[in-house]
Amino acid sequence: MDVFDSLWPPDLAEDWDTVGLAVGDPDAEVRSILLALDPTDAVIAEAVVLGADLLFTHHPLLLRGVTSVSAGSLKGGAVHTLITNGIAQFNAHTNADSALGGVSDVLIALTGITESQPLVPHPDGSGRGIGRVGDLGDVSTVRDIARTLAERLPPTTTGVRIGGDPAAEVTRVAVCGGAGDSLFDAVRASGADVYITADLRHHPATEALDTANRGQARPQLIDVSHWASESVWLAAARDALDTAFADRGLSVALQSSAVNTDPWVERY
Amino acid sequence: MDVFDSLWPPDLAEDWDTVGLAVGDPDAEVRSILLALDPTDAVIAEAVVLGADLLFTHHPLLLRGVTSVSAGSLKGGAVHTLITNGIAQFNAHTNADSALGGVSDVLIALTGITESQPLVPHPDGSGRGIGRVGDLGDVSTVRDIARTLAERLPPTTTGVRIGGDPAAEVTRVAVCGGAGDSLFDAVRASGADVYITADLRHHPATEALDTANRGQARPQLIDVSHWASESVWLAAARDALDTAFADRGLSVALQSSAVNTDPWVERY
């Protein structure tokens, strides 16, 4: 736990969020961790098969409070499987989004940007915060960035989608891993030419494009798979955990989930 | 579950309440049930020792929603012990208070009253509802009723306490098992000479006594142990379950908890 909390301090999480240990004994020894984006049934089954002691995820298992963990409920069934198999469940969510080296840091790095600032800086002035914005070394286009992301993100059924003008020139890039539709004001204020995020729906996307066309013709939009946008972070998280465990002389086996939790499997 | 729900329909529960299956598989076979008032640690340990499949309680395990069932939390620790030992947990609370033959019905019967009406009738007009009020066959006194309760309730450290005039004559008796301080208006409207309930604190009790003294000198107060007032119902619930299982040709062993969950163990 101390290792997790030092990498992703729980007090960086948003007020509405749930982070930390959802299932398991905080004092139990952990020798084997499975890392995954979501605590879905397939992922939990994988943890059972692999004999993991702890399932580390990005998304929380119990975001909203429950008054029953009956095995007949979705969340309760997961709780039963985890406890019956002696598997703890821990997550780092908006605290991992906000931390240095966090979800948005890893996502913007796919575009080749290595120096960036938060879109919404944390009030503590530490340089941490939600989302990232930074400048490319050379001018590119929305289409070229979308192609680059399609190559570097894990493949998904939906792929990488462009909203607005694919040929628009891009110097400044904003990103938010996961669903970023609440950050449009910050993106516009940042001067970004393109905004890369996931799960954009019809209304926010069409209103953002009209707002862009009225003004300075930015940002164009790139929508990626929610799963893909955040799962790239898991490799980085695994490396960070590996180093942190080694630094403390702890021997913990880390494995990455082979389950793709993007819901879409075919398209026509 | 069907047996439970037919005896204590879940839709009789108050809006703020939590009833039903909190832990366990709704489709699992149940052969052995432990009945207790509270799902405290000692009671859960008893269920483990007795090899019960299901712990039936009056009070809910998870009254307020939880976003973690970490074994390091009070409620999460209970969830872990229950699941690890294959014990389901089910409760009937305000639905059992309200049902015919429910908590207040059993409590008022200790005074010898067999016919009673709800203090707050359920809007469905079925005669069910919260609390009970009824008339004694003969005039008694507050003191005599308190002595009778002290004999018939399981013994507790605090015993049975009288507020107001112990010598006051009593014909009409109101009761509410458990903490009944929200029902004073209904009790006064019912014309009861004495009100038997539990967990009365300083302010509601002193204000109720002054209100009584100003008006028609009723009700006097009898405060009993919360645990004692409701645990007498467990024997009745056990009988009702026994009959219901037999009627359905089910073989389910029922046991009553030997744990006294009244918190007070000594007094000076």
Added chain:
Amino acid sequence: MDVFDSLWPPDLAEDWDTVGLAVGDPDAEVRSILLALDPTDAVIAEAVVLGADLLFTHHPLLLRGVTSVSAGSLKGGAVHTLITNGIAQFNAHTNADSALGGVSDVLIALTGITESQPLVPHPDGSGRGIGRVGDLGDVSTVRDIARTLAERLPPTTTGVRIGGDPAAEVTRVAVCGGAGDSLFDAVRASGADVYITADLRHHPATEALDTANRGQARPQLIDVSHWASESVWLAAARDALDTAFADRGLSVALQSSAVNTDPWVERY
């Protein structure tokens, strides 16, 4: 206006919704109407070019209240263009979803189902309501239905996506035009084998699939373009308006927008 209100009674709209005349004079004569899904800038520009008197849309222009219609704001700019060009703006939204022959009626008809019931019936018992559920004449599969929809809906960049098992057999189909993620409980209660809707995001979709897999392996999911799912209704609305105007001896020219307001233009 009377024609609109007789086809799509405003009191069928949900409480949170905004329907009716947003811009223009309710007493002005209307000779030419442009029908479109969204009052976006491109659609309004089309109305100007076509010389329409009224822009009829499904989505509201001013869903949330505004305290300024400055031309410098997104919504205010639209108001200025409309008024300056003498174009009124009227919409039928959740009242058109709910009405007979409404958005979900038209969408389910694409699967060949001609008889259906609402997923959430309107309390007036009229058979109207949100969403639709009905039975196919023959057993099909999720994949075949997705292919059929891909043929019959207007083409979009994202196309038609399947979540869950594409080979699952389907007899019963539920649909909700537009974003239908709030209806999962009603869909499950309806016994539908597949649920066709739009704008499903990562979390609702993955939780719905796990819920399905735990239980009766239904519903599988088909996600279509929000724009496509509702724009098929516009042709039906145009026919209904044509008939209604003719019945009243009114000469009103109706045109359908050529603008595709789906935000996504390329994918990689």
Added chain:
Amino acid sequence: MDVFDSLWPPDLAEDWDTVGLAVGDPDAEVRSILLALDPTDAVIAEAVVLGADLLFTHHPLLLRGVTSVSAGSLKGGAVHTLITNGIAQFNAHTNADSALGGVSDVLIALTGITESQPLVPHPDGSGRGIGRVGDLGDVSTVRDIARTLAERLPPTTTGVRIGGDPAAEVTRVAVCGGAGDSLFDAVRASGADVYITADLRHHPATEALDTANRGQARPQLIDVSHWASESVWLAAARDALDTAFADRGLSVALQSSAVNTDPWVERY
């Protein structure tokens, strides 16, 4: 706009208020401004006749958010007339009340007081704030002050009314242009002998008078026309704008509305 915002900074406005550009293009050139207290129909018609580019008012056009600007609604009709005639609409309300040289400053100057402090100072410590309080050079009476105001304010049907003792001596005067019934606590704390404001209703006025009579016999009350109390500020605002435009080398024609928007036209 920059000129307006420098004279009456929008961040001085109260949270519940609406200020700034309600109608029109923020980038359009402005050559002719009509100044008025209220954007009523008669005032907007005057702006049309005068060929004004912008209607500057004290009171907001759209104080509460609207989901329609249909010409059939009160506010929507005004929006249509303004846009059709190419007239922008801008207002400075509680920010103008609070600013130095603002509404209450001008009102208290009618009594001859040139140095005053805010009744409720703005938290920024700048000396700005709501209402004003200051001392007369010589002792006067409530009646004499009321007579002076009746001479110096534009004439209205209701005139200047006295509540309390007309003969009471006055050294210290508090004022709040417009409806000031929320400031009685601040007025009492200020030590004012008389409080001049508008739109005082029966209950606040009678309670304020009883409170005064119980204590230190102050403040007495003077109630003036809401319109009159604020329209005297318009001349000052016109002068300030004239100077500000000249300082920037801008040629903008300023006119004052001839419409009296006080609702009362006769009395018996």
Added chain:
Amino acid sequence: MDVFDSLWPPDLAEDWDTVGLAVGDPDAEVRSILLALDPTDAVIAEAVVLGADLLFTHHPLLLRGVTSVSAGSLKGGAVHTLITNGIAQFNAHTNADSALGGVSDVLIALTGITESQPLVPHPDGSGRGIGRVGDLGDVSTVRDIARTLAERLPPTTTGVRIGGDPAAEVTRVAVCGGAGDSLFDAVRASGADVYITADLRHHPATEALDTANRGQARPQLIDVSHWASESVWLAAARDALDTAFADRGLSVALQSSAVNTDPWVERY
């Protein structure tokens, strides 16, 4: 009390209102009642001088809950004076507005209208409700009605004011005693040509006049003194009480307050 409650049933009062006995002993004998509009200090002093047992008012003494009746507070001082002098205080407010023969009934009768309906009927279908609307026998004008009211109401400093067109013809008249600015929608729906009420402020009045001018040029406005509009009801209430006491064989002396609680004493 029974007499009061039979004339003005307390359950007719609005939810936000306070009616009934505020000070005094409900079981005390009452021989002498002073009737007044407001329980102001001057009225309470009058009750003391007259030796009244009970002060009956229209407006409540304690509309908002108090946590202290210290004599140093406005309301607490009144409580002390009343109790020290053995005077009870009772009021009928919105229940008297709503009742047959209530405040608005008496006010509309001043215009010569004897048959009227409520503006906002009480949901019980009894014909009671807030405000009244009815038709004159002959066509009149706003000015003539204002003059009639000025003659028939007790004289006040402000008098009777007209908003809108004094020469407009009037057949249908709406009234609401006291502050009626929340009823404009009901007044417009009633088809009234003029609306007579009190305490109309600048914004509701100007918006109501513009709304009238846009549409069917009604209603024009007549604003009277809040005190005058309701004090005419006191004579009717006195007569009703006299009859009711006599019917029950009770000898209770009734007196009408000589205090004018209109706050305005001079105008310039």
Added chain:
Amino acid sequence: MDVFDSLWPPDLAEDWDTVGLAVGDPDAEVRSILLALDPTDAVIAEAVVLGADLLFTHHPLLLRGVTSVSAGSLKGGAVHTLITNGIAQFNAHTNADSALGGVSDVLIALTGITESQPLVPHPDGSGRGIGRVGDLGDVSTVRDIARTLAERLPPTTTGVRIGGDPAAEVTRVAVCGGAGDSLFDAVRASGADVYITADLRHHPATEALDTANRGQARPQLIDVSHWASESVWLAAARDALDTAFADRGLSVALQSSAVNTDPWVERY
């Protein structure tokens, strides 16, 4: 009043609390004060008999706002008796809990602890605050402390009750006079071995004991009479007032109420 406010500053009171003068004239001379815990009817009758000018209590008379002080209501009846007999009523509640030398200070001193810190320090950093925690000179046991309290507190029907392990060793003691069930988190954080408070009900007590048993086996619980826990403070308050009056050269007679307002009079 100044004396009261200097000893127990009203701004130390919690937001939800009511303190200060509830009845009486703030400017009246006070020669004789009765001190009691509660302003119950018996206490007020005692004040009348003793001819007290002012009744000083710990608990407020009007905690929640009242819209009537009719003698037929509980609180109104008290108001009438007090005013009729010329007795003022003043209270210091959570401000007296928080102050140095306040309720919890006096309570913890009964265990022999003379140096203590607040459980919840006041934000002003003054060392004041709610509850107290401190260390015994020697190790004791829960049972010995309970016995000591039983000797030093005034006798009550319920006595002093122990929850948890009576034989547990105690070095560190936390106390909160009156009902302290909201402070468990602060008590656990303080490291106290036992928590002494009043009015603990079934659920908070059983959950606190399970929480203790799970962790570091502390705190054990001691529940005393609400009345007893706070009435010991009255003697200290009387001494403090005596000194303060003497310091100011004021001659005020102080008396302590002989009424025990604990509601319980017999137990069986």
